[in-house]
Amino acid sequence: MAIITISRGSYYMGKAVAEKVAERLGYPLVSRDVLLEASERFSVPEIKLARAIHDAPRILDRLSHSKQSYIAYIRAALAERAAAEGKLVYHGLAGHLLLTGLEQVLKVRITADLEKRVAQEVERSKISARKARELLLKDDLQRRKWTKTLYGVDPSDSTLYDLVIRIDKITVDQAVDFICETADNACFQDTEKCLRKAKDFAIACRVKAALVEEWPNIKVACHYGNVVVYPREKESKAGKLRKRLDQICNALEGIHNVEVHRASQPPVDAV
Amino acid sequence: MSIIVISADDRAAEDQIGSRTAEITGYGRLEYGLLKEIAAKYDIEEEKLAEALEREPSLLRGMPPKKWYYYLACIEAEVLERLAADKMVTWSLAAHLYVLGISHALRVRILSDSEKMAKAVAEENGVSLQKARKILAKRQRQRVQWSQAAYGQDETDPALYDLVINLGQIDPDEAAATIAKAVGYRKFEPMTYSRKCLANLLLAAKVKTRLLETMSDIDVQSRDGRVIVTTKALRRDKQKKTLAIKELAGSVEGVNFVEVHFNNDIFKEAAQSLR
Numbered sequence: 001m002a003i004i005t006i007s008r009g010s011y012y013m014g015k016a017v018a019e020k021v022a023e024r025l026g027y028p029l030v031s032r033d034v035l036l037e038a039s040e041r042f043s044v045p046e047i048k049l050a051r052a053i054h055d056a057p058r059i060l061d062r063l064s065h066s067k068q069s070y071i072a073y074i075r076a077a078l079a080e081r082a083a084a085e086g087k088l089v090y091h092g093l094a095g096h097l098l099l100t101g102l103e104q105v106l107k108v109r110i111t112a113d114l115e116k117r118v119a120q121e122v123e124r125s126k127i128s129a130r131k132a133r134e135l136l137l138k139d140d141l142q143r144r145k146w147t148k149t150l151y152g153v154d155p156s157d158s159t160l161y162d163l164v165i166r167i168d169k170i171t172v173d174q175a176v177d178f179i180c181e182t183a184d185n186a187c188f189q190d191t192e193k194c195l196r197k198a199k200d201f202a203i204a205c206r207v208k209a210a211l212v213e214e215w216p217n218i219k220v221a222c223h224y225g226n227v228v229v230y231p232r233e234k235e236s237k238a239g240k241l242r243k244r245l246d247q248i249c250n251a252l253e254g255i256h257n258v259e260v261h262r263a264s265q266p267p268v269d270a271v
Numbered sequence: 272m273s274i275i276v277i278s279a280d281d282r283a284a285e286d287q288i289g290s291r292t293a294e295i296t297g298y299g300r301l302e303y304g305l306l307k308e309i310a311a312k313y314d315i316e317e318e319k320l321a322e323a324l325e326r327e328p329s330l331l332r333g334m335p336p337k338k339w340y341y342y343l344a345c346i347e348a349e350v351l352e353r354l355a356a357d358k359m360v361t362w363s364l365a366a367h368l369y370v371l372g373i374s375h376a377l378r379v380r381i382l383s384d385s386e387k388m389a390k391a392v393a394e395e396n397g398v399s400l401q402k403a404r405k406i407l408a409k410r411q412r413q414r415v416q417w418s419q420a421a422y423g424q425d426e427t428d429p430a431l432y433d434l435v436i437n438l439g440q441i442d443p444d445e446a447a448a449t450i451a452k453a454v455g456y457r458k459f460e461p462m463t464y465s466r467k468c469l470a471n472l473l474l475a476a477k478v479k480t481r482l483l484e485t486m487s488d489i490d491v492q493s494r495d496g497r498v499i500v501t502t503k504a505l506r507r508d509k510q511k512k513t514l515a516i517k518e519l520a521g522s523v524e525g526v527n528f529v530e531v532h533f534n535n536d537i538f539k540e541a542a543q544s545l546r
Contacts, residue, residue, distance in 0.1 A: 106440075109429075111429060111430065156429065158380065158382060158427070158429040158435045158437070159382055159385065159437065161435070161437060162436075162437045162439065162440050162441055163434070163435065163436060163437070163441075164380075164429045164432070164434070164435035165433075165434055165435075166429070166430070166432065166433050166434070168433070169374065169377075169433055169456070169458040169459060170433055170434065170453065170456065170458070171456075171458070174453070174456055177452075178434075178449055178452075178453070181449070182441060182445070182449070185440075185441065185442065185445055187440045187441070187442070188440070
């Protein structure tokens with residue numbers, strides 16, 4: 001099992017790299033279709049999900065926690081695909097962050113020289129270089145704000161990735177070679193433990209998605225089908241939460257047991 | 272043949288990957304050991320050179336900024352001189368911060384597993400893991416400050432590198448094999464133009480070293496034997512300094528023409544003139 005996430009900014013050639021990696025390895029390519037799946041499953045317009053994953057949260061979003069909800073839906077859809085397919089290439093914003101908690105994920109970031117990106121955008125959109133630069137810088141800023149606000153990290157921080165490849169002297173095809181060879185490493189291969197972990201992760205994400213609207217700061221962990229939820233004391237609404245968890249337990253497959261742990265620290269793999 | 276420039280957030284990883292890459296490619300090694308030769312050539316203590324590569328200047332430690340810049344310039348000139356021979360792997364000599372704009376140089380950053388590093392620091396210093404993480408974060412901050420003070424670059428910026436490899440999940444041997452493969456790509460083959468760029472950097476570094484021996488606030492650029500020196504001086508000293516720079520820079524082999532520019536802080540200059 002190798003799940004490959006390819007993170008990129010606008011017009012970094014990341015899409016081309018992702019497509020070729022998926023083609024070479026014969027893996028399904030996942031990107032916007034996750035939004036469609038989440039949109040259908042959670043009855044949220046796709047445009048809202050697309051905005052949630054692109055624009056930085058505004059003050060109103062922060063108060064209503066709507067962005068957290070949308071991201072939880074997208075994450076649940078992606079985690080389910082990862083658990084079901086076993087191997088996939090995901091490209092788009094924050095794949096490496098959405099799949100935090102999953103082992104054996106090869107996290108790649110593609111970067112490129114700003115001037116080359118500007119030239120590409122000029123050619124693609126038939127606009128001036130100045131306008132293109134402004135657009136790209138604005139887009140980069142949005143993505144940085146988004147990741148910083150929701151995950152507290154800077155997407156350009158290379159410690160978040162296994163490989164950062166600059167498309168300049170290294171071409172798209174050569175970048176594809178590197179990624180495919182690295183994905184072939186033993187540490188990214190299929191194990192019983194990682195399949196189990198992927199299933200648990202998908203369950204935790206589904207439970208979180210079901211609870212996030214009412215309990216936006218709740219954390220959920222799952223180990224071997226045993227789900228543990230970590231509500232914040234002030235928002236716990238104990239009776240209501242228990243009732244909701246019973247409903248979820250009946251509706252979702254693969255859950256053996258559900259526990260509520262109040263006032264205890266959630267584990268690092270909690271979503 | 273090409274040049275491989277490796278930088279890492281951990282000295283041990285840098286040595287390991289650098290040595291392994293040199294073994295696989297059969298390239299020469301340019302690393303810490305070179306400091307001994309540089310020390311002998313310029314009559315500087317080896318420890319001082321090592322310290323200049325590690326820490327920012329400090330008068331308390333007997334490393335004034337003027338000397339610090341001079342030591343770094345000596346290292347830069349010697350490293351560039353050897354890199355001109357091609358087929359070289361260099362690490363631990365800060366080459367990632369001054370081998371810039373050379374198309375046949377593959378620039379790689381290696382990141383170590385931060386948790387493993389924290390455990391190693393905790394064991395080494397007999398402290399808790401939390402304390403070890405703080406020590407590592409402080410070291411990282413100091414490295415960034417050092418690279419910015421020395422060369423005006425943040426060495427953790429991924430834009431400086433063609434490839435960044437995180438050893439958290441990737442095996443060091445695999446990383447070295449990836450680097451060796453990358454350097455074989457056509458775009459890393461030296462061309463007349465890229466060799467010329469390296470020769471320009473080398474000439475500039477040699478002139479800078481010659482000037483920093485006796486002067487401070489020196490910046491040098493060169494192109495095909497034409498050297499542009501940017502410095503600071505009070506109005507009354509400008510002519511004298513220009514002559515001194517032209518004489519010193521002109522004595523460096525390969526220099527055909529010297530141009531001196533002054534980049535002064537006019538407010539400071541005015542304040543000094545009024546004293």
